[in-house]
Amino acid sequence: MSAIHHPPAEAEALLADGTTAVIRALVPADRDAVRDLLAARMSEAGRRLRFLGATRRDPLPAADRLCGGTRPDLLALGAWVGEELVGEADCELTAADGRTAELSLAVAEAWHHRGVATPLVERLVQAARERGVTAFEADTLTGNRTVHKPFSDLGLPVHRRLARGGIRVRVSLDESDEHSLQAVDRRGGTADLAGLAALLRPRSVAVVGASRRPGSVGHTVLRKIREGGFTGALWAVNPYAGRIGGEIAYPGLAELPGTPELAVLAVPPAVVPGVARACGAAGVRALVVLASRLDADQARELMYACRRHGMRLVGPNSFGIAQTAPGVRLDAEFGGVVPLPGTAGVAVQSGGVGIALLERLAWLGIGVSSFVSLGDKYDVSGNDLLQWWESDGCTDLALLHVESFGSPRAFSSTARRVSRTLPVLTVDAGRSAAGRRGAASHTAAAATPTVTREALFRQTGITATRSVAELVDTAALLYAQPLPAERGAVAVLSNAGGIGILAADACAEAGLTLPTLPADLAAALAEVLPAGASAVNPVDTTAEVGPAELRAAIDLLARSDAVDALLLCLVPTALTSCRAEEPVRALLDGPARRTIPLAAVLVSQEAPICYLTCADGGLLPSYTDPDAAAHALAHARERARWLAEPPSPLAEPDTVDTAAARRLVDTFLADHPRGGRLDPSTTADLLDCYNLPMSASIMAVDEYETVLAAQSLSRLGHDGAIVLKAYRPESARSPAQDAVRTGLRGDAQVRAAYRELADRPGARMAGAVVQPMAAPGLELLAGVVQDPVFGPLVVLGLGGTAADHPDARSARLVPLTERDLAGMLTDLPGTPLPPGRSGSPPPGLPGLRQVLAGLSRMAADLPQLAEADLNPLIARPDGLLCVDARIRLEPRPSFDPYLRRPHAPATTPEARQP
Structure with a gap:
């Protein structure tokens, strides 16, 4: 366990009965409360279980030890309800391997079976992981299952073996995964309810x-x-x-x-x-x-x-x-x-x-x-x-x-589950460009608040509308109509060509498709409609259509396999003897109403949206604006698509070395307590921990080393060429164009380029990064940025000069699933990846999946990762290569995805002093 620089942050937890407890590190002022808990508020049997084996101690010395101040080998937390200490959990580093800690747990007798131990252990696990602990161990009596339950509740495996007349329990903290997060979510949900x-x-x-x-x-x-x-x-x-x-x-x-x-x-x-x-x-x-x-x-x-x-x-x-x-x-x-x-x-x-x-x-x-x-x-x-x-x-x-979202990861997990059983609709507020924050890299510049919220809604299946009116429009459709097929093929039927064209445009702009109707369907429509009607899509019945003809046409379209949704647009005319809504009601009394979603656009109705009630009690949403109806249908189609996709496993890179990555981060922050940008060599080492494809590079400190490095790397470069980049530690961004020299061949060109870069006014060059020149290909960027509310976000977009356009990007919140990876690879706005040669896969796709999975795992493993910017990534049919990377670390605690975040502090009005 590395030295404890800061105690774990105070956190709230809901107990199993709904009571709120505050969990925080024990401080010297807590000695009397801990002594009272251990000496007076536990039964004799409870003390025997608590102080068994290696943890057997008298209550008074134990209280002094737990509240004696910060120690690098001890972590002790207390759970408080008001001013009452209801439980305590601690772990002490053992001397054997430096990665295992001895666990002890105590809960007041009156608070047994109220869910105190599980949130205490949950916070202790998180804090111990931050300090490098990989396993908890504890001795317990053979019949004691109390120690096991909190870990089972957290989805952590408990391994048992006989030892010293009892049971030796070992819990591996490295074995947690999405299953454990789901267990935490279930436990928190029970307490919430x-x-x-x-x-x-x-x-x-x-x-x-x-x-x-x-x-x-x-x-x-x-x-x-x-x-x-x-x-x-x-x-x-x-x-x-x-x-x-x-x-x-x-x-x-x-x-x-x-x-x-x-x-x-x-x-x-x-x-x-x-x-x-x-x-x-x-x-x-x-x-x-x-x-x-x-x-x-x-x-x-x-x-x-x-x-x-x-x-x-x-x-x-x-x-x-x-x-x-x-x-x-x-x-x-x-x-x-x-x-x-x-x-x-x-x-x-x-x-x-x-x-x-x-x-x-x-x-x-x-x-x-x-x-x-x-x-x-x-x-x-x-x-x-x-x-x-x-x-x-x-x-x-x-x-x-x-x-705002107090606990985005908990919200995401809950919404992802709930959206499977019922539609969840929201208004996506705060989308404006004014919400964009300044950033030190292209990755961060692309991660606007809009991008982050869109990622949350996309990954959870939430239907995000842009206004209250659109929310109500969509809710009205989902409340009363079935979902369309994922294809989203819409047929528009109108008795006036102008309104039909407007509706078709609205559907296309909302992302829906208006397919050409099959020949047999078009012929059938022509037989039932008046002369002069158009049986293409949109279908124009002409103003002379009668109720019977209209019902017949609607029935044909609703029963066709070529149509997934029907939008009926009517205007009142003096040529028909019925009001526009009457044939609609008559239609909906048949079985067609139950097979595909139907919506009406009746421009003559007074309200922007209302329901038409059918004889059998069915409801048809009716809008005055084709745009409103089209957006509602588009949201319904997106929900159908999301439901059609099965749950997806987490995306994992082929190989990872989390322990080495954490050691690298700890070493860097020990030398740079305020954080900062990694040098090129350390950047390459960190990327290598997650098998991320960084171009071969050598950091040279002077002209002589630069020439030697160029000689050793020239055989790897495209046409034997070398790239030289000035290294300036204070620069947070990728090197500007005037700090990079490409296509260098031979010692003379390398020397000249180095001297030119070093002699620039104000250059303050600390050396040069030498790389083989990469072959041309599609330039992409990929990276991670920490959102202060939502946590880490993985971003994929166009690289090179196109990276200055943040709209050309796709993003997902960590951790990524396999479905997230597929979505990022296919929905990159405005620039689908070009196909490979001779029917081969798109360039770099296998490598790109590895990059995104590696970035997701790196962000999940390393809360100190403030920003990672891989730009450009060169994608070619033969693979993917990162030719420039920037990584910035900050000293920060682990991002607790389920930590309750109240608006106001839960401490006493007089702030506690640790």
Whole structure:
């Protein structure tokens, strides 16, 4: 275990019963709490199990050892619920191999079977990995399974053998993979659901700050809960009112006839922390805070009250929640409409967006299973709601509007799973170029916030729309119609040529295809349509079409194997005796309605979107704008494509040497505590750990070494030519064109080039990198950049001069799956890879897969990898070669993909001092 420079970051964890614990490193001030845990709050049997074999120690000396300050061979963590230490886990480096640590674990007797040990061990595993530990060992009694369960919960294999009259347990920390991440995800999901039950299925609710004044927030929420028919106990809390709207008002929580599971706080920001503390002391399990604009101290105190008492929190700056299940019927929000009961789950971060969504869904008649206005999202997040909807048994459509992601990897894992069972739709906010940040390389320049979010949505199967209107348009289609086939072949049928052409253009621009109709289908259409009709796609029926003819044409198209979706565009005319929507309703009473998705464009209807109801109760979404209908169909086609792809394994490079890579990183950061860019030789060594194809190169410190290097490498160069690059350590970017000389042959040209580069004003050249000149080919770039929110991102794009165009790139979040690799190789915008010669594979594809897989693994292994830029990569039919690479490291802790990230700190108002 290398020296511990910083203690592990404080983190929150949900226990199995939904209680929130804070896990942090033990410090000297914790001695009394640790002594109390080990000496008084564990049974004799528990102490025997805890202090068995190598870890057998008296409680008091053990507490002094664990809290004695930072030691390079000891890591000790405590789990706190409020001010109570409920568990401790530590590992101490053994002298045998320097990579194995002895594990000890203790949980207070009163907290057994509440899920304390697993999150403690999870954080200990992460922190130990950062310090080079590859295995935990522990001695336990033969019948003790307690040590095994946390590791099983984390997906880590436990190996057992008899030793010294008991069992010697060994856990390999290097054997974790996506399976272990899924295990962590499942464990976290179980805890999340336990904590959300009091929020979304409460048996009692108190409105604190209920007001007598009609129109106020507190009065409105109380009235809506009462009028909504809440099935549980409802209490109003107001110290200045005896009755509110016919309800008894209680002066405080202590005077209530029972303990509310959920409290809705409609009080000013200044009193929110005090009310939260009172709620916690009274035993409330969940809060909804409606107040906005809490200052930093108020936020910190609110969070501390919630963490101390294990309360889940929605808000602040929320406008409420709703749960329409018959056994609950809770409408605790102050929006202008009453959510209809139904099967759409809705979670929003913006109050305005939430109000608009509820209004539009109610107008369409789409009911809601549960609604949560997340507000400032201090605790409950979109990830929590996805897990709730996945398991509540009544949600089949999820609508999200989130502006930030507290735990992107957890969100990604959950969304990837949930999207398999129900559509998840979101509004992709924050796409503008103004969100792009400065970058030190082409890779980072390509990794804009838009690219990162697109990667997240693409990998998880989330349907990302560009506006609230488009979200509702798409939800209306997915709610009422089947998905099309992945092919996405659309037929447009109209009774006016102009609207049909507009619809065809809209479909093409949305990425859909309008195939030429088969000859037999075109002939059949010509037989049923009026004279002069056009049976191509789009199909123009002419304005003279009658209801029977229109129904016959629609039925032919809907039953054809050549069509995956049908867009029906109608305008009212004086030539037909029926309204435009009447033949549509008649059509949908047949079996064709159930085979492919149908959408209508009725330019005469008043609302932008509505439903046409059929005789059998079926719903047909009808739009006024062809663009809206086309985008909804395109989103449905993309969902069908995503569902058609089977789950994919992680992409792994052919060979890796993670241990060598970590040693290289540790050595560099020991010499450069603030981080920096690797020199060319170290860069090549790191790339070699992941089998990444770097061109042969020699770092030369002067003219003499440069000439010798050129002589040794010339036989490898294209036509015997050499490339010379000036090395300037302070340069973060790849060498500028004026710092590179290509096509050099012979000692004289090499000497002249070196002197020219060295003599440039302000050059400060520390040497030269000598490489054989690569044969020409397609120039690509590939790299990794660390997003501060989402973690590492792998980017693939055009290299060379084209790298200055960030739109010519494809990106995915780490870790990449095999499907991600295939997608990156095929969806590179605007520049498909050219085919190889004589039917051979595209140039460099096998090598490119290896590069992307290696970069993904390197980013996952090395949290200190701030940026990697391989540009250009020369792709040729005979393989792939990187001729220039830049790698930058930063001292940073491991990126914990499942770490809960509250908006406000969970510590006490007085910051703890380690």
